[in-house]
Amino acid sequence: MFTPVLIAMSTGAVVAIAVGVAVVLLIIIVIAMYNKLVRLRQSCKESWADIDTELQRRHDLIPNIIETVKGYATHEKSVLEEVTKLRNQAVADKDKSPAERAKVEDQLGKAAGGLMATFEAYPDLKANQNFLQLQNELSETETRIARARRFYNANVRDFSNGIQMFPGSIIAGVGGFKDGEFDFFKADETAREAVKVDFGS
C-alpha cells in the first residue's frame, strides 16, 4: 500500500520529503543538545550554591569557636588572629570566582582544623560541651564542603566536556555557552603551600 504511493510521487517530491525529515531530525538533535547544555549549566549553578551554603556555615561557625576558646588562649593569640583574618578575608571574597575563593577557603579550612587541634590539648576545653559540639559541627561542615566541592567540580567537568566536544562545541558557540564560564573549585599547589599559621606549638 505504501509502495504504490511512493511510485506515484515524483522523484523531486521524494527528495523533498527526505530532506524535510532530515531537517526535522537535525532540529530535534540541536534542541536536545542545547537543552543538555542548559541543564549542565544549571547543575553547575545549583552545586555551586550548595558549596556556598556550606562555606557560609563555616564562616558562621568560626566566630562561635573563637568566642568559646578565647578565654583559654594564653599563648595562642596569634592562632586566633590568623583564623579571624582568614575568615574575614573569606567573607570579603564572597563574590569572587570559585578559583579565587578556593585559595582562601582552603587556608581557612586548614587553619580552623589546626585551631581545634591546638585547643584539644586543653583539658578544660575538652570537657566543655559547647566546644565539643562546635568541634563536631566543624568536622561535619568540612565533610559536607568536601562532598559539595567534588560534586561541583564533576558538574564543571561535564559542562566543560559538553561545550568542548563536537558537535556540542558548535551549539555552545551559537548558544552563548563559554568554556571557563565556571571555574573548578580547587586551590592551586602554591596556595596549598602558602598556609603558614603559627599554632604556638
Added chain:
Amino acid sequence: MKTDEDQMKWAESDGFHRQLIPFAVIGAVVGPFVVMSIIAHFTNSDRLLPSLIDLILGVPIGLVGGYIVGQAAIQALLQRIRWARDHGWTYESNGKAALQSKVKNAKELKHATTFWKMATKNCYMTRTVNGRGACIMLASEGDDRNNQTRKHRSFLVFDAGTECEHVVIHPHHMTDAIDLPGGMQPITFELNEFNKQWTVKGTDPKSAYDRISQKTIDYLMQHGTNYSVEFKGGLVIVSSNAADYRSFPSLMGYATGLTRVIEDDLLPLFDFLEREHAADASKAADHSHSS
C-alpha cells in the same frame, strides 16, 4: 514449621523420626506402583493395579526409600538452620512474611531495579542489629527443567539507617543507555576506568556522588563486577551471583565493606561478619594463650 532453637531441639529428639513417618507411608503407597511399572515395562503387561508380588516387593522398598528421602530433605533443612544460627542469622520458613516484618523498608523492594521480583526465592535468613533489619536469600529464575539455563543470584537487603534517593550501581551492560526507568539519569565519575566497568544511575546525582566517593570507587573496582548495589529510600540491596547459601559470607563481607567505605552519616556500619570476626579473635586469643 518451627524455627531455630525449637527446630534444633526437635531434631535431636524422637520427634525427628516421627516426622519421617509420613514420608515412609507415602513411599510405601507409591512403591508398589513403581515396581509394577518396572515389571510391566519388561513384560509388556498393561495392568492398572499392583499384583501381590508388586506389593511384596514395593511396600518395603518404598517404606525405606521414603524414610531415606525424608531424612535427607529434613537434614538439608536442618543444615541450613544450623548454618544460619552459627552465623548470627535466623532461618525463616515463611521467608516473604519474615522479610516484610523484619526489614522496615522492605516495601521499597517493589520499586527496586536490581532485585529479582518475579524469581523463585528460598533460604531466607533474617537478623536485626540496633533496630536495623536484614534479610539474605537465594533467588533463581528461568527454565525450571533446565538447570544449565537457570540463573541464580543471592540478595542481601537491609535497612540503611538513613534515607537516600534512588541510586543503582551495577556492572556495565550494553543496554544501559536505554534502560533508564523512573526519571533516572546516568551518572559518570572522575575515573574513566570505573565508568567503563560500572554503570551508575540515579534520580539525584548529588546523592550518588556523596555515597560513591573515591574510597567507594576503589572498593567497587577492587572487588570485581560480580556484585550490584542499590539504594532506595531507607533500603540497601546488595546482590552477587552466588547460588548457594554457603557463599553468603562473601556477600555479607562485601556489604560490610561497603558500609565501611561509605561515610557513617550516609550509611552507618552494619557488620554482617560480627560473629566470624569474634570467632577469629577468640581463636587468635586461644592460640596466643596456648603458645
